[in-house]
Amino acid sequence: MRTTNDLCDRLRQAIVSGEFQPNERLVEADLAVRFGAGRTAIRAALAVLDQEGLIVREPHRGARVRLISAREALEIEQVRNALERLLARSAAHRATSSDVADLRAILATMHERLRDADTLGYMQLNAQLHRRIWRISDNQVAFKMLVTLKSQSIRSQYGTILRPGRPEQSLREHEAIAAAIAAHDSDACDAAMAEHLGHVLETLQWAIDSQERERPWAALRESVLRTQP
Amino acid sequence: MRTTNDLCDRLRQAIVSGEFQPNERLVEADLAVRFGAGRTAIRAALAVLDQEGLIVREPHRGARVRLISAREALEIEQVRNALERLLARSAAHRATSSDVADLRAILATMHERLRDADTLGYMQLNAQLHRRIWRISDNQVAFKMLVTLKSQSIRSQYGTILRPGRPEQSLREHEAIAAAIAAHDSDACDAAMAEHLGHVLETLQWAIDSQERERPWAALRESVLRTQP
DNA sequence: AGGGGCTAGATTGTTCACAACATTGTCGCT
DNA sequence: AGCGACAATGTTGTGAACAATCTAGCCCCT
Structure with a gap:
């Protein structure tokens, strides 16, 4: 076994x-x-x-x-949105001072990576920050779901960081989330996470659109496949 | 296969x-x-x-x-809460008139079952109504997750309907959800579903508490098992 | 040339036998 | 009696062989 x-x-x-x-x-x-x-x-x-x-x-x-379709990638992102909001809320409730310190440390390193234009490193820290929040909230069921969702959607998410100005905005959003957790303000944390993931969703939509602008046949092929599964 | x-x-x-x-x-x-x-x-x-x-x-x-612990049952219910709110929002957006007619029909039958004190039949229709809403929202990813969550938690949910006055309140909440869907009001639908599932969560907590009042050893056994998994 | 059927190869699905491992009961020793 | 080593039993894990099925290439017929 x-x-x-x-x-x-x-x-x-x-x-x-x-x-x-x-x-x-x-x-x-x-x-x-x-x-x-x-x-x-x-x-x-x-x-x-x-x-x-x-x-x-x-x-x-x-x-x-399995090839994750654009539509499915959006569905996954929506579900992630709902679950991360739940966990953010719970994290703001439960966070200890050492939790907050960890979040701050990760954010500091993210600043460095952004300054050095180390996009890949930034993305990894991004994921790490989210996972740290998941751990704080301590909801095993939602945690497992998010892990499997992540593995399904990892391929779709490569394009999202490429949008101009997105990393800087993303970092600000993460700082708002961390601040809400530090203040133990569940409502604010929920709102900050919703704001953040709403933008991620928009950016994903943008990435999909620009990808289809480059390869218009992809959308056609997909719609054909959908009608005769 | x-x-x-x-x-x-x-x-x-x-x-x-x-x-x-x-x-x-x-x-x-x-x-x-x-x-x-x-x-x-x-x-x-x-x-x-x-x-x-x-x-x-x-x-x-x-x-x-697998024995689902009380704590895990609560986690599952929270996740269900988050996902159902997402789907309710989407359903209010997408519902057609035939969708709304189906919901109304199910609600009417629920009224009958409640009048006849047919608790089991009421519970089945309850589940059917929720599944119908899932279908309207048309999010396959969330749908599958909710189905597996349901199969995990089905045992814990037997107690929740036994609370005095709960079925009547539950029906009113379902009607509010259906009304919001019919009005294509996503925000109201989200709120109505949150309200409903918040009460379900409370009722589940109540059922767990009253169960442990009857069998106080259960909580002890569980805490022992948790320390040495 | 082109299409339909057919055989051969490749790949999956299933069965079986056996090895690896955990649990339980027994025996001998103190 | 109590305790530890050890065999006995039951159960799972794994590999090899076989059957069922799909795919591709080929031939033959029109």
Whole structure:
């Protein structure tokens, strides 16, 4: 079982890190030799990843990396919005002084990364800040959901940071959230998180639109696929 | 694969309907003969149910029905709260006149069940009304999450309807939600759903408290289990 | 040339046997 | 009696072989 879980994590990692392309076929035998495991273990891992929504399995036709549509990415972001607001509210209630200190430290490092134009580093810290808030709020159920949502949507979110001026605005929003948590003001924290994720949603929409402006066929193909699933 | 999925549903049904008690061991071989399937298929189904959080699996020690703690039931209800508000908002935006007619029809039948003191029938219609709203809002991601949440928490929710006067209040709240949807007023719908589920949360807390008043050892046992997981 | 059927290869789904591991009961020792 | 080592049993984890199914290439016929 430890092997299965371990294998599951490695496969997930390989998928979210882009090692396997969307719609790429995942042949069980190949994966078995690649990860040095039996086909049975691969099969169990695929079952889990299917349930998580990271891959699709069709009977007798194997598993493929699931392609998250633009529409689904928006749905995911909306759900994330709702859950993060819940957790932000709870975090403002429960945060200890050491929690607040951690948040401040992360924000300080984010400032540095932004100053050095280290976009990738900034994004990682961004994710880290959110996860820290999740931990403060201490809602295991919502936490797990957010983790799986994140792994599903990670690919869509690459474009969102590219919008001009977005990182600076994002940092200000994060500081407002942290301030509300430090002040133990649940309502303000909820509002700040809603504001922040509302902008993220807008930016995601913008990224999708600009992507489709470059590749107009993508929208067409998608609409065709939707009518005959 | 169709067998696996089918099996999965049957097992899930058996668990949520209480055919297997919480913490009861689920021996793969026994399940195999019970459902007339191979052990491999059972194993795949167990993997899915584990991922869903309906059972727990420990290495070399098999699977058991997961016991949802009071605390987790509250967490689940909070998450449900957040997601249903999101969907209510969206439903108010998108509802067609036929959607509204369906909601009104369900509400009318709920009135009847309440008049006939048919509590079980009322609860079923209650769930049906909520699911109908989920369908209107058309957010697949949130929909799936709510379905799995429901299957996890179904056992805890039996007590909530027993509170004196609760059904009548519940019905009024549902009518307010439906009215907001009919008026396409997203903010009002969000607020009405928040109000409703806030009361559900309170009632759940009340049910847990009164349950622990009857069986004070339950809280003790749980706190012991929590310190040494 | 083009389409329909057919065989061969590849891939998944399933069964079975066995190894690995946890639990329980037993035996011998103090 | 109490305690620890140890075999006995039950159960899960894994690999290999086989059956079912899909896919692609080929041939034949029109």
